[in-house]
Amino acid sequence: MSNTPENLKYTKEHEWVLDNGDGSLTVGITDHAQEALGDLVFVELPEVGRRVDTAEACAVVESVKAASDIYSPVRGEVLEANTALSDTPETINEDPYGAGWIFKLRLSDASQLDDLLDATGYEALVAEEA
């Protein structure tokens, strides 16, 4: 079974969001997502400073199987991208909620977090899609 930490928020696109408490968010893909994609072999990261809209495609992960877009969970500005993933995309498979984070965003409006799913809501979504 895949793992869904309680302290994170989730999107319907299978991303997780960590509120860092300082107006910034960290974004990655869920354990369920990495398992469904299979071994990851390539990551295309967003440029630092890029302004993104909610649900805008801003990164790509490619597994042995296929390419998948990563969408921004909220409107904001890219603060940092996990450049270590360029050489070791498999980190996302190994540690999706830790070293496998993909990018950080500066949140433009904190109320947007309310639109995200909590762990229970995300697990229900996964169960529904299965």
Added chain:
Amino acid sequence: MGLETPLFAEHQALGGRIVPFGGWDMPLHYGSQLDEHRAVRRDAGMFDVSHMQIVDLDGSGTTDFLRRLIANDVARLKAHGKALYGCMLNERGGVVDDLIIYLRGPERYRMVVNAATAEKDLAWVRKQSSGFDVDTRPRRDLAMIAVQGPNARAKAVDLIPAALRERAAALESFFAAEQGDWLVARTGYTGEDGFEIACPAGEAPALWRGLKKAEVAPCGLGARDTLRLEAGMNLYGQDMDEDTGPLESGLGWTIAWEPGDRNFVGRSALEAQRGRGGLRRFVGLLLTGRGVLRAHQEVLSRGEPWGEITSGGFAPTLQRSIAFARVAPGIDTECEVLIRGKHVAARVVKPPFVRNGRPRIDL
């Protein structure tokens, strides 16, 4: 729900991720496709290939029939047990399917065709065989396991029935030996040494478990695809099909033009194509920029459309992305591939990319 091979319960017990493939429910991987790929390149892996269709053919007209049916020439099979790769063509010179065929005895052959095309193939074979004394017998009573990798034969040989073991161990490449309903062939689809073993369906689970015990890694369709791509081997439906024939799919070597009076199905269409010229080339690509090559991406030469990728992916042995592409005539060593709207640099190379665990192209 798709069809299940005699090994379906084994795949489930091993936690295989099951996906639909050509009407069958088959394992894609058992955890990590990359680990499975590496196991085959470095040690030994096994694949359930029971979904592929075995067809036995016999009758006094079988050789004559097969020399008409297949663009390669079964008359090249001089020794019993010898295998030949080839294509059945339609009258337009397109490929009905690719196959491997074994000579088993005088006027006795076995061919193995693709799973997704099995029904179409059987109908085609039966239609073409009218007027020949030939009996076609599909063998759904058999299962098939491919054991591949540098240590595959050593690990598998003890599990082969005693009456066949010695002959199986002595097989040369592209030969088969059989005993009862067991047929062991030194063939494969990975670019590594190994066996493809056909046996009665009821005996397959014990063979599978024996191989597992001998530390042969179970491998799914995912690794099968990356291994064959690295090995420079075509996949039917992707690299060639009923509209795109062998001359534009890198399969010209499978056409036996001589003797010139052998009138195989599709011959006149191929001769016309050859006479017209302007045939598209089938090339290998190595991505030198960043990204992953995938089927149907557009290939450009000096900014102009040049062709399309037919099969592409990440090559675990090379840690780079590779592809086959069909391109317009003309020699170019550098090109670009359109990936999500961006032009990414690639180099034209000659497959195979990998053989026997080692890269065969300059990176």
